[in-house]
Amino acid sequence: MNLFFQQIINGLTLGSIYGLVALGLTLVYGILHIPNFAHGALYMVGAFMSYFLMMDLGVHYWVAMAGSAAIVAILAVLCERLVFHPLRNSPPIHDKIAAIGILLFLEALVQMFWGADFRRLSSPFTGILNFDGLIIPEQRLLIIVGAFVLVAALQLFLRKTMIGATIIAMAQSRDGAFLVGIDANRVAMMTFAISGVLAAIAATLYAPINLVYPAMGHLVIMKAFVIIILGGMGSIPGAIAGGMIIGFAEAFGGFYISTAYKDIIAFGLLVVILSVRPQGLFAKGAH
Amino acid sequence: MTPKNTLKAVITATSLGLVATSAMAESINIGFTGPLSGGAALYGENTLSGLRMAAEEINAAGGFDLNGEQVTINLVALDDRYSPAQAATNAKRLKQDNGVSAIFVPHSGGVFALQDFNEKDDFLVMAYTSVPTVTEKGNTLTLRIPPTFDGYVRAFTDYAMNNLGTTLGMAGATHEYAKIWDEMIQQTWEARGGTVVADNPMDYNKSADFYTGVSRVIAENPDVMFVGGASEPTGLVIQQARQLGFQGGFIVMDQAKIDEVAQVAGGMDMVEGAVGVVPLSVYETEAATGFIERYQANYGKVPGSEAAYNYLALHALVEAMDMTESTDPTTVRAAIGEALLSMDSSKNPYEVHSVTENGGFVTVTTLAVVENGEIVRKEIE
Numbered sequence: 001m002n003l004f005f006q007q008i009i010n011g012l013t014l015g016s017i018y019g020l021v022a023l024g025l026t027l028v029y030g031i032l033h034i035p036n037f038a039h040g041a042l043y044m045v046g047a048f049m050s051y052f053l054m055m056d057l058g059v060h061y062w063v064a065m066a067g068s069a070a071i072v073a074i075l076a077v078l079c080e081r082l083v084f085h086p087l088r089n090s091p092p093i094h095d096k097i098a099a100i101g102i103l104l105f106l107e108a109l110v111q112m113f114w115g116a117d118f119r120r121l122s123s124p125f126t127g128i129l130n131f132d133g134l135i136i137p138e139q140r141l142l143i144i145v146g147a148f149v150l151v152a153a154l155q156l157f158l159r160k161t162m163i164g165a166t167i168i169a170m171a172q173s174r175d176g177a178f179l180v181g182i183d184a185n186r187v188a189m190m191t192f193a194i195s196g197v198l199a200a201i202a203a204t205l206y207a208p209i210n211l212v213y214p215a216m217g218h219l220v221i222m223k224a225f226v227i228i229i230l231g232g233m234g235s236i237p238g239a240i241a242g243g244m245i246i247g248f249a250e251a252f253g254g255f256y257i258s259t260a261y262k263d264i265i266a267f268g269l270l271v272v273i274l275s276v277r278p279q280g281l282f283a284k285g286a287h
Numbered sequence: 288m289t290p291k292n293t294l295k296a297v298i299t300a301t302s303l304g305l306v307a308t309s310a311m312a313e314s315i316n317i318g319f320t321g322p323l324s325g326g327a328a329l330y331g332e333n334t335l336s337g338l339r340m341a342a343e344e345i346n347a348a349g350g351f352d353l354n355g356e357q358v359t360i361n362l363v364a365l366d367d368r369y370s371p372a373q374a375a376t377n378a379k380r381l382k383q384d385n386g387v388s389a390i391f392v393p394h395s396g397g398v399f400a401l402q403d404f405n406e407k408d409d410f411l412v413m414a415y416t417s418v419p420t421v422t423e424k425g426n427t428l429t430l431r432i433p434p435t436f437d438g439y440v441r442a443f444t445d446y447a448m449n450n451l452g453t454t455l456g457m458a459g460a461t462h463e464y465a466k467i468w469d470e471m472i473q474q475t476w477e478a479r480g481g482t483v484v485a486d487n488p489m490d491y492n493k494s495a496d497f498y499t500g501v502s503r504v505i506a507e508n509p510d511v512m513f514v515g516g517a518s519e520p521t522g523l524v525i526q527q528a529r530q531l532g533f534q535g536g537f538i539v540m541d542q543a544k545i546d547e548v549a550q551v552a553g554g555m556d557m558v559e560g561a562v563g564v565v566p567l568s569v570y571e572t573e574a575a576t577g578f579i580e581r582y583q584a585n586y587g588k589v590p591g592s593e594a595a596y597n598y599l600a601l602h603a604l605v606e607a608m609d610m611t612e613s614t615d616p617t618t619v620r621a622a623i624g625e626a627l628l629s630m631d632s633s634k635n636p637y638e639v640h641s642v643t644e645n646g647g648f649v650t651v652t653t654l655a656v657v658e659n660g661e662i663v664r665k666e667i668e
Contacts, residue, residue, distance in 0.1 A: 003506055010498045017495070107324070116328035117588075118519035120551060128530055135531055210495070211519050211551070215326040219495045254499035259487050260461070262499075 002133045007251045013140045015247025016147030020202035021220045022227040022239040024195030030171040030234025031191045034095045038102035040221025046072045046200030047207045048110055051121050061123050069200040076196030077189045111214040123208035143205045230270050232280025314361040318381035318390035320374045323366035334393040337594035341601035351609045371396035382408050388614045402426045411616040422645040428616050431647040432600045436541050442654050442667040443538045444475045446562050451536035452510020457486040460516035468540050484509050491520045501527045515540020522551025529557050536560030555660040565655040565664050567592050578636040595636045602634040603627050
């Protein structure tokens with residue numbers, strides 16, 4: 001029975017990280033209709049910024065997380081201002097090429113400064129909880145709790161604040177949003193900033209149990225794209241549900257069937273779900 | 288072996304031409320194709336660092352004498368992102384544009400790709416891979432730099448069976464090189480009367496987390512776990528195995544180095560009972576310690592075997608060119624054994640002194656085990 005609960009914990013951990021990364025991706029897509037391939041690079045930069053702040057400046061884990069979130073938010077806004085905004089009237093393919101360009105640029109830049117070495121980010125939460133054989137390292141618990149808190153906070157922000165409401169309005173109808181006088185530039189920058197914050201926090205939460213290196217974004221961004229297609233492009237609940245579905249499919253499929261087949265299970269689910277609901281689990285747009 | 292990634296497929300592989308500048312008029316080009324970006328970039332950079340260091344040393348001494356002319360070495364490095372196809376393209380380019388007579392390749396897929404045409408195009412493949420078939424195929428212009436791993440498989444199995452237990456849980460990896468290892472170790476283990484209780488390799492290119500895979504192996508209660516891949520992710524696998532309560536020992540595939548693995552896993556205690564190849568840092572010979580010091584002064588970190596082997600191989604290659612007054616691949620290949628003997632011993636950290644008929648450098652192999660928190664070097668019987 002313990003092994004079963006162990007897989008639930010594994011699924012929750014993976015699902016939380018996937019969900020957080022997918023959330024940022026889906027927000028940007030929902031509002032600007034840009035598939036931001038560079039999102040994985042933002043995630044990677046987030047991990048490196050936390051590493052830099054903790055190792056070189058010696059700040060505490062939480063401070064590093066906040067600092068990294070701020071830096072990546074600014075970086076994401078810069079991407080929007082300098083790259084995506086000037087391309088707003090171009091065909092969609094230009095956005096995609098530009099996004100890939102940013103991805104390559106950021107990866108090369110980080111490799112130039114820090115090299116290709118694998119690094120480890122230490123966190124103050126190194127203990128291991130043992131509930132009668134069910135093993136939960138503290139950092140994994142922190143990931144799960146952190147993801148839930150973050151999702152709740154994002155929901156509150158979108159529902160209860162005026163700025164949040166403008167983001168939802170933009171996602172529901174661009175024309176309608178313009179008609180009531182919503183500033184599209186501000187909403188776009190705000191959305192990119194939020195996606196950057198989510199990516200940086202996800203990376204900082206996950207890095208202590210993984211490795212920090214320039215190509216680290218590839219692993220999660222692939223899954224994040226699957227998740228937002230699964231959950232419905234632009235849908236916030238879709239990103240969270242999709243993240244959990246993929247996380248649990250990997251954990252249970254990997255344990256009870258084989259790790260060699262876990263991707264088949266995850267992608268098989270994608271095929272099944274899309275054939276029943278081609279628009280994704282949750283219809284487009286934030287609800 | 289190739290990190291398959293749709294994103295990467297979309298992106299046209301950007302080849303990075305790094306040309307070491309040389310003020311001298313006469314220089315000869317030596318080629319390199321290996322992963323310099325993407326997930327395996329560190330490995331590629333490490334192999335290249337050994338070559339760069341050797342080239343810098345040769346050039347700092349004024350180059351070498353080739354038919355009465357002083358020539359320097361110009362290392363031309365291209366990125367292949369670990370892809371055999373890209374390695375082949377790079378090799379064609381290195382041959383046509385730079386006229387190289389030797390190309391260093393640090394992965395078996397790339398080596399096999401180059402062996403399809405290296406005899407016809409007339410260049411030497413300097414293979415940094417321990418896959419035995421690289422030299423068994425009888426390619427006349429191939430030199431294999433490290434020892435083959437089949438000797439390790441037998442030695443590690445014997446040690447583990449005598450000291451650690453008879454049930455084995457396989458938690459290796461899914462890239463090509465690891466698969467060959469995986470198969471050989473399973474066969475050897477069962478041939479010696481042991482049982483393989485679980486076979487669940489990790490996918491280092493697609494898995495974000497190994498907890499699930501590791502817990503599946505541990506659920507079968509093995510005495511020994513087989514792990515391997517690049518040192519760092521291997522360290523994560525070991526750390527997670529210990530977190531999940533695994534008490535046994537590890538057989539570490541030769542790609543991973545125990546000292547680097549321990550750093551990631553959280554200390555030597557975590558890798559207690561591990562058996563693997565001897566990390567360069569444990570060698571106590573003058574040549575090895577001298578190399579480690581010079582490397583640290585250059586790059587600010589402890590070198591691994593990939594830097595040391597490639598370093599000595601380039602020195603040996605240039606020594607052979609110097610001796611034969613030629614850059615012709617066949618001539619150089621024929622003289623490499625003699626060059627290994629006559630080269631300056633400080634340039635030869637592994638003390639390689641001969642080469643087999645099919646082009647394998649002969650290294651005295653030993654194994655390393657972790658006993659009471661320390662890496663101990665043992666003879667292979």
